[in-house]
Amino acid sequence: MAIPFQFGHLADGENFINRQEEANRLSRNFQSGVNTLIISPRRWGKSSLVSRVVKQLRTNSNLRVVTIDLFSVRSEQQFLSLFAREVIKATSTKWEEWGENVRKFIGSAVPKIAFGNQPGAEVELELSWADKKINPLEIYDLPEVIAKKKKLKVVICIDEFQNIGHFADPTGIQKQMRSVWQKHQHASYCLYGSKKHFLTHVFTHQSMPFYRFGDLMYLPKIEISHWLKFIPAQFKKMVKKFL
Ligand SMILES: Nc1ncnc2c1ncn2[C@@H]1O[C@H](COP(=O)(O)OP(=O)(O)OP(=O)(O)O)[C@@H](O)[C@H]1O
Numbered sequence: 001m002a003i004p005f006q007f008g009h010l011a012d013g014e015n016f017i018n019r020q021e022e023a024n025r026l027s028r029n030f031q032s033g034v035n036t037l038i039i040s041p042r043r044w045g046k047s048s049l050v051s052r053v054v055k056q057l058r059t060n061s062n063l064r065v066v067t068i069d070l071f072s073v074r075s076e077q078q079f080l081s082l083f084a085r086e087v088i089k090a091t092s093t094k095w096e097e098w099g100e101n102v103r104k105f106i107g108s109a110v111p112k113i114a115f116g117n118q119p120g121a122e123v124e125l126e127l128s129w130a131d132k133k134i135n136p137l138e139i140y141d142l143p144e145v146i147a148k149k150k151k152l153k154v155v156i157c158i159d160e161f162q163n164i165g166h167f168a169d170p171t172g173i174q175k176q177m178r179s180v181w182q183k184h185q186h187a188s189y190c191l192y193g194s195k196k197h198f199l200t201h202v203f204t205h206q207s208m209p210f211y212r213f214g215d216l217m218y219l220p221k222i223e224i225s226h227w228l229k230f231i232p233a234q235f236k237k238m239v240k241k242f243l
């Protein structure tokens with residue numbers, strides 16, 4: 001049976017309400033290469049907001065947005081591999097280029113293209129480092145190197161950023177990321193998540209590497225007045241479907 005609201009999915013299209021101001025601000029930052037940091041409690045709409053802006057910017061021909069979700073990432077090694085894979089995919093025009101781009105831009109990695117068994121299954125890029133060691137600095141620099149070479153602007157969005165707290169040396173990793181990313185001129189970063197206390201410390205404490213790294217947004221709650229318009233409209237639409 002049809003229901004008037006979406007649960008557990010990102011809000012998009014006509015299910016997305018308000019947030020116009022925040023969406024404009026994010027969109028401006030993405031297009032002008034300004035780093036953004038977003039904090040809010042869980043379920044307040046961070047992922048939906050970023051996803052909406054990313055979709056709107058798809059038509060911008062020289063901008064590539066990479067989205068990385070740290071939800072199930074538990075180590076730096078896993079993160080680096082995911083980061084490299086998603087940057088290569090987002091900056092290639094077709095999957096046939098993935099292998100060549102890995103060889104060109106990440107000398108140390110071995111690419112493998114995996115085809116799903118089911119018809120219509122997605123093609124995926126897998127990276128391994130065989131006997132060579134993964135070099136974090138090389139991986140963190142990848143967005144800038146590719147953006148420069150391909151004359152693109154690249155935005156890297158990292159969701160559930162608080163999960164770096166589970167890595168072996170969270171502060172050391174942040175230092176490495178910041179030291180590389182602050183030099184980037186063609187790549188910018190949007191880091192966001194919940195765990196307000198932890199992320200506020202990470203983004204605003206003077207002793208922390210990401211202190212003053214970018215435009216800090218505390219996402220507010222969607223005002224009740226917007227819901228009051230939205231809720232009856234959704235019921236109306238559902239009723240129309242059954243008439
Ligand atoms: N602008 C919006 N309009 C309508 N519904 C929204 C909006 N933003 C979020 N929602 C609803 O709220 C729920 C939570 O949104 P979302 O997953 O984007 O939040 P989040 O802050 O990323 O949560 P988490 O911290 O758990 O990752 C979604 O199921 C979505 O349907």
Ligand SMILES: [Mg+2]
Pocket residue numbers: 046047048159
């Ligand atoms: Mg989210």
